[in-house]
Amino acid sequence: MYDCPHCSTKSIGTWRKVSATPFSPAICGNCGKASFVSGWSNFATVLAAEVFLWGSIVFAIFLGSFYGLLALPVGMAVISILLAQLFPLIPANDFVLETRRKIVRRTWGFAVLAALALLIYGLSTHSAG
Template sequence: MHRCPNCDRDTIGTLAKMNATPISPAVCPKCGTRSYASAWSQWLNALSWEVLFWGSIVVALVLRSWWALLLFPVGIWICGRVLGSMFALRSIDAAGIRAARRRLLIALLVVAAIVAGAALIGDGMSGP
């Protein structure tokens, strides 16, 4: 369990903290405060999960043993504990959540416009 930045109690689980973003924050069951972890925490979590996944597969193939695949869940648990202790949760209010969601929507619309424009330009260049 991890400390809520508002009520200072150990109420937020490791998985909730690992998945907490400004768009989808973790909620403290005691005080109802929403909080999120640093983007660096999210990035390191994703990287460690990827390395553990492929690493456990490679080790299993090299050793020719399915037991090596147990490295993945054990490694996830260890990474959750280590990264959970490295990054503190930050409080966020409703206005901050709305702003983060608005930024995400704008970014998605920009990417969709770029993809649509590239598709239209590419289609026009294909010739008759």
């Protein structure tokens, strides 16, 4: 568990800390406030996932066994713990949270419009056929 940057209580788990972004912040179980890590941490996580994915495939082929694929989850667990130690949590301010709310609303709006467009398209092609 890691300290919340707002109340200093150990309330944020390793995976939640590593995956916390301004768009999906880690919420403290004690004070309920949001925090996130630097974007560089997320970039490092994505890069490591790519390396471990292809590396585990090559390792499995080299070993001639599916056990080589275990390099992916083991490597991701190790890199998550390492990144949690390297990057501190940043407290989210009102600007970050309001921006997040706007993006979430726009994303849901886009998803609803896309679903409606697909439904209308599906109904029009189904009735024509």
